[in-house]
Amino acid sequence: xxxxxxxESMDTENAxxxxxxxxxxDALRAxxxxxxxxxxxxxxxxxxxxxxxxxxxxxxxRTLVAEIxxxxxxxxxxxxxxxxxxxxxxxxxxxxxxxxxxxxxxLTEAWVWEDDPRPYEEIEPLIDEVYNYGxxxxxxxxxxxxxxxxxxxAHRGRIWNISDVGAxxxxxxxxxxxxxxxxAGWVAHWATTRRPWFDVVV
Numbered sequence: 001x002x003x004x005x006x007x008e009s010m011d012t013e014n015a016x017x018x019x020x021x022x023x024x025x026d027a028l029r030a031x032x033x034x035x036x037x038x039x040x041x042x043x044x045x046x047x048x049x050x051x052x053x054x055x056x057x058x059x060x061x062r063t064l065v066a067e068i069x070x071x072x073x074x075x076x077x078x079x080x081x082x083x084x085x086x087x088x089x090x091x092x093x094x095x096x097x098x099x100x101x102x103x104x105x106x107l108t109e110a111w112v113w114e115d116d117p118r119p120y121e122e123i124e125p126l127i128d129e130v131y132n133y134g135x136x137x138x139x140x141x142x143x144x145x146x147x148x149x150x151x152x153x154a155h156r157g158r159i160w161n162i163s164d165v166g167a168x169x170x171x172x173x174x175x176x177x178x179x180x181x182x183x184a185g186w187v188a189h190w191a192t193t194r195r196p197w198f199d200v201v202v
Contacts, residue, residue: 020060024184028064031191037069038084045070049085054102057085057136058157061149061183076190077139077147089140098132104153105134105160110174112166130167135160138186149183159186 041049046066050056057065071084083089088096106129116123134152141147144164150156158181159170168174171181179189 020063021184024060025063025068027184027188027191028060029068031187032064032069032072032075032082034069036074036081037072039070040067041065041070041085043067046085055151057151058149058183064183076187078141080139083137083139085136088137089146091140091142091144092137092146093144098128100133101136101151103129103133105148105150105155106130106153107160107167107169108154110166110168110176114165130162147186157182159183 043066046057046062056062065085069082071082071087073081075081079091080089106126111130113123113127131146134156135148135150138147138149138159146162147170148160148162150158150160155169161168161170168176169181170177170179170186172178173181177189179185179193
């Protein structure tokens with residue numbers, strides 16, 4: 001009986017160790033050269049982060065951080081590359097205590113708050129939620145432009161570009177780029193083309 005319980009526990013642990021597509025992982029390994037990367041967190045480290053924040057990271061980012069690297073200086077985004085899972089960019093201006101990864105990311109379509117006619121006092125709390133709810137920050141392109149991976153809410157697994165004027169989802173499905181959406185598509189777009197993320201005129 002004890003052997004059966006041990007086998008069930010092992011099966012559960014193995015099932016918890018990601019279900020990322022093998023082809024995507026091969027592409028990620030190629031995109032992030034090991035000599036420029038930080039060591040991976042390992043599965044225990046990933047699960048500890050997830051438990052602390054009440055989330056499960058989307059694939060293939062989850063397996064990347066656990067098995068390949070926890071950040072890489074040679075990669076997206078433009079400034080300092082892909083930052084570690086628990087880090088924020090050096091120029092992050094928001095109050096870090098506001099961040100809550102378990103609360104759903106509030107947007108499902110682009111929002112240019114610079115053009116929003118409502119008083120700033122009315123939309124400021126909404127902007128704070130966009131920055132701080134339901135996402136991990138992947139890095140920055142400078143000038144207050146940040147890349148987020150949504151981890152909670154309707155857009156879980158998608159990449160968003162959030163700047164001081166507004167926020168927009170990344171990916172061909174949203175009309176701003178020819179690249180596929182999601183973390184793997186975001187990395188592939190950088191690694192294979194080095195074209196701007198908004199490479200389609202809309």
